[in-house]
Amino acid sequence: GDGDYVDFEVTYNLATQIITKAEAEAVLTKLQQYNDKVLINSATDTVKGMVSDTQVDSKNVAANPLKVSDMYTISSAITGSDDSGYSIAKPTEKTTSLLYGTVGDATAGKAITVDTASNEAFAGNGKVIDYNKSFKATVQGDGTVKTSGVVLKDASDMAATGTIKVRVTSAKEESIDVDSSSYISAENLA
Known part of the structure; x- marks a missing residue:
């Protein structure tokens, strides 16, 4: 009958949820905004950072900051x-x-490489990008630097399945006679 509200319980499974074109376009737009993100700033004589592979008087010189676009081409x-x-x-x-x-250091700078294991495609069912881990630079124990690309959330990082309750307020019961010559549109029912 009529009432103040009706509750529905919806069960979902993110592992089988497909990525829509609109979702993929929104993700691509967000990823492309990372192109100018600075991963490592230029070096100074007191702070490590980007130095050139060419030295002056056998000493390191500052280079431009390292950006995501220096390490990755984001597919469009x-x-x-x-x-x-x-x-x-x-x-x-x-x-x-x-x-x-x-x-100013006479020791050549350390290499910067991409961590190929931390660069994945946004594809398939139930995939979610972990923006907190994507496009980061990490200094390793030996002083080299690894950068990450697109990192997907691990299944354990999110609820792959579950239920959600949906409440419809001002609910009204309607009967539809499918054999009748009159009709009630879906818009009217909503």
Whole structure:
């Protein structure tokens, strides 16, 4: 009957949820905004940072800050279908001659590489990007630097399945006679 509200319980499974084209486009737009993100600033004589692979008087010189676009090319192609879901290829990894070190140091700077294990495609079912871990630079114990690309959330980081309660307020019961010549539109029912 009529009432103040009606509750529905909806069960979901993120592992089977396909990525829509609109979702893929929104993710691509967000990823492309990372191109100018600075991963490592220019070095100074007191703070390690980006130094050039060419030295002056056998000493490191400052280089431009390292940006995401220096290490990765973010694909602009979205592929897929409404049935299987849409995807964005993993960013293409680049190599760079830039180094990590201190200005004025006679010891050459350390290499900067991409962590290929931390660069994934946004594709398939139930995938969610972990923006807190994507496009980061990490100094290793030996002084080298690894950068991460697109990092997906691990299944244990999110609820893959669950239920959610949906409450419809001002609920009204309607009967529909499908054999009748009159009709009630879905809009009227909503």
